[in-house]
Every structure is written in C-alpha cells, then in structure tokens.
Amino acid sequence: MIKDTSKVIEKLKTISEIDTGAVNSMNEEQSASFIDALYVAVSAFPLQKKDLMVALEKKEYADVFKVLSTIIAGLSQIHALDLAQKCEKQVESNADLSEVRHEKLKTFLDYIIPTIEMFYSDVSEVIEKADVEKVAPKEESPKRKKRTITPEIVREKLLAVKELDSEIIRGLSDEGLSDYLQVLDLYHSEYQSQKTGLTGALKIKHYVFVFQWLNTIEESLVKLHATELAAGCREQIDANKDLTGIRPSRVTVYVNYLLSSLSILTTDILALGLPKKLEIDSKEKASKKAEYEILAAGDSEESKKILVVNKMKMFKNSLKNALGSRGFTIIGISSAEDAANYIQTENPDLFIVDEDLQGTDGLLFIKIIRASGQMAPIIFTTSKITKDKMVRFMAAGAADFIMKPISPADVQKKVFKHLA
Numbered sequence: 001m002i003k004d005t006s007k008v009i010e011k012l013k014t015i016s017e018i019d020t021g022a023v024n025s026m027n028e029e030q031s032a033s034f035i036d037a038l039y040v041a042v043s044a045f046p047l048q049k050k051d052l053m054v055a056l057e058k059k060e061y062a063d064v065f066k067v068l069s070t071i072i073a074g075l076s077q078i079h080a081l082d083l084a085q086k087c088e089k090q091v092e093s094n095a096d097l098s099e100v101r102h103e104k105l106k107t108f109l110d111y112i113i114p115t116i117e118m119f120y121s122d123v124s125e126v127i128e129k130a131d132v133e134k135v136a137p138k139e140e141s142p143k144r145k146k147r148t149i150t151p152e153i154v155r156e157k158l159l160a161v162k163e164l165d166s167e168i169i170r171g172l173s174d175e176g177l178s179d180y181l182q183v184l185d186l187y188h189s190e191y192q193s194q195k196t197g198l199t200g201a202l203k204i205k206h207y208v209f210v211f212q213w214l215n216t217i218e219e220s221l222v223k224l225h226a227t228e229l230a231a232g233c234r235e236q237i238d239a240n241k242d243l244t245g246i247r248p249s250r251v252t253v254y255v256n257y258l259l260s261s262l263s264i265l266t267t268d269i270l271a272l273g274l275p276k277k278l279e280i281d282s283k284e285k286a287s288k289k290a291e292y293e294i295l296a297a298g299d300s301e302e303s304k305k306i307l308v309v310n311k312m313k314m315f316k317n318s319l320k321n322a323l324g325s326r327g328f329t330i331i332g333i334s335s336a337e338d339a340a341n342y343i344q345t346e347n348p349d350l351f352i353v354d355e356d357l358q359g360t361d362g363l364l365f366i367k368i369i370r371a372s373g374q375m376a377p378i379i380f381t382t383s384k385i386t387k388d389k390m391v392r393f394m395a396a397g398a399a400d401f402i403m404k405p406i407s408p409a410d411v412q413k414k415v416f417k418h419l420a
Helices: 005-012 020-024 028-057 061-077 081-093 102-129 151-159 166-171 174-203 207-224 227-239 248-271 282-287 313-326 336-342 362-371 387-396 408-419
Strands: 293-296 305-309 329-333 350-354 378-382 400-403
Touching: 005 028, 005 102, 028 061, 028 102, 061 081, 061 102, 061 174, 061 207, 081 102, 151 166, 151 174, 166 362, 174 207, 174 248, 174 362, 207 227, 207 248, 227 248, 293 313, 305 313, 305 336, 313 329, 313 408, 329 336, 336 362, 350 362, 350 408, 362 378, 362 387, 378 408, 400 408
Parallel strands: 305 329, 305 350, 350 378, 378 400
Antiparallel strands: 293 329
C-alpha cells in the first residue's frame, strides 16, 4: 500500500501521456483508485500484447479489435486519452472487418505497441520507487486446529447465493462440487478482463465487440450455473443478431444492468471464503463407485456407447431389444447418483434419460450432465409430451425425446439420427 499518494500523483503527472487535467481534479480516494488501475493496466498489457500479435498473425481480425478494445478501456481508465483515441480511430476505421488492410493494420500495431510499452515502463518506474508500507510481523499466535471444509458446508454456502441455480448446486456430487470450485476460481480471474472489454467496446459503440463479449460472458455464466443471468445474456444476443437493427440506448441499459449484477454476484461469491478445491477422502471416493450393468456389448472398442438412465428394468430390457443387435455398447444405470458418478470417469456418446429418476428428476439430471462438461446428445423419455415440457428439457440441454411405451422403430430412428 502506498503511503503518500499525492507524491506519486505528482510524479505521474510528469508523464506526458497522462491527462493532467483529469488527474488534478482527483480527491484522495480517487487517486488511490487511479493508482490501482495503473497496476492492473501495466500487469495486463504483456498478455494483451501476446494475444494481439497471435490474432494478427492468424489474420483473425475480430480478435485483434476485441483485444484492442480491452486496451482502449484500460488506457481510458488511467487517463492516457491520446493513446486511447489513436486506438479508437483504428477500431472505428475497421468497423467492416471484410475491408481490413493487413499491412496497414500491422504498421499501426508496430507503432502503437512499443509506444504503449514505453508509457507503461515510465509508469512502472514511478510506482516501483514509491514508498511501500511495511507491515510489522504479527506475534505468532497459538495454532488453532484447522476447520475442515466439508462438501456439505460448501454446498450450504453456495445455496445462499441467489443468482446460482440451486437445483444444480444441490445435485452436484462431491467430486463435481470440487470441480465447480475450480470453475469459480477461473471465473474470478476472468471477470475483470470481461468487464473491461465489455465496457470498452460499449464506450466506443463497437457493437460487434459488445456482443462478442456478451457471448464470452454468457459462456462463463453457464459454467457458473448462473442460469437466469446466462439466459438474459443469450436473449440479448439473439435479439440483436441483425446488428443493423440495434437500439443503442437499450443495449446500454442492459449492459449496465448486467455489469451491476455481475459485480454483486462476484462480491457474494468472494464473501463466502470458499477453498479452491475440496479434499475428498479416497475411501469415500471408492465407496461411491457407480453401479451399472452392460445391457449390450459393442462390436469393438470403437463402438458408440449409449448410457441409459432409468429405474425400470423392463424399460432397459425393451431398449436393449430395440438396439442390442445394432453394434452399440449400452450401459444401464438405475439411479441419478450412480449415473453422476459414472460420468466423472466415462464419456458416453449418447444419453437416454427418463424424466422420472430414482433420487431426482430427469430435468435436473440433464442439467447436471451439462454441468459436468459432457456434450454428447441427450434424449429424454416421457409418457406425455407438452410444449412447456419440451421447452424446459431443451433449455436444460436435451436434444430430442422418445415417447413411452417405446417403439423399436422410433428408438432406432432417434438414436441413429444423433449418432450418425
């Protein structure tokens, strides 16, 4: 922590790229925030530079300007307005990506990257020379017994965060919960760059990049199981596929709402004080080995694997009769818990999941399948189909359905459709 921000600010004002007018009007709190922003910008630039050059080499111009918009946002926050404006002009002049002139863009980057590097070098020199408070070491206190963070404690804490899908959180196995903690940790590391990129793209009114960032944020929210926020994000993206019909004021209102919601979500999660990973007893892991039966063995090791999750033995036998001679490996599991444990180590090519499972319902289990990272098609089975049911199951991740009682011809048609 810097002792005297006023001295540091005075030194920073000697750097020509910083707008002294904006810096002069800062109070003490704003000065401290400004110095924090400088730290972030300086530390972020080497990675931004790398991403920029990789995208340029591959001629992936959308990515080039996406990174540039992030750099612009960072420069704007630290009042390096002249550098930010030069980058903005380059982005604006290349709004039509089909007309980008590679050599002209490369020439600009060959100029602007060293210029920004020199600027950040000057900033680093000032900050590094600043006095830093040295915190006296605390007297060593008696060691307390470390409290074990159990899966139950973690689950209970996560359920208190209203933005997270409580059904999915409840349905995660202990191993799945441990993996989810790593997703949370990754989200924290990505959140600031996503926020900066989205804010920067909106500031320069480059809506192609605005919606690219929204798409990135939606992917993070899906992994985070922030279902409603992800759905809202997707709704905005789908509603603005035709960029010519964008209403800027509506987009601005939504982005401000989203950023506010993400800030609250991030703060709420950080406040939980969760570990990055759970230590799960190896004996407990072994005891949770999935129980399953091989209904049909495939023709070879390369045979497509179908996982059938249904509590009724009669149903699994019917499915075996319908598909058993078709060369598939068919695995039958009765409970959602066993199925959840099975997919921790196995990757089926197709799921056939009943809507009514032992231990939970099929809709929730489909969400759990997707939450585990499994991307294979899912067919759900039902004795009654309605439009509302179709919408809910498809939104959760299902690709199709089969009516019960099953027809061999219908089963074969649907299975071959998704395993073709």
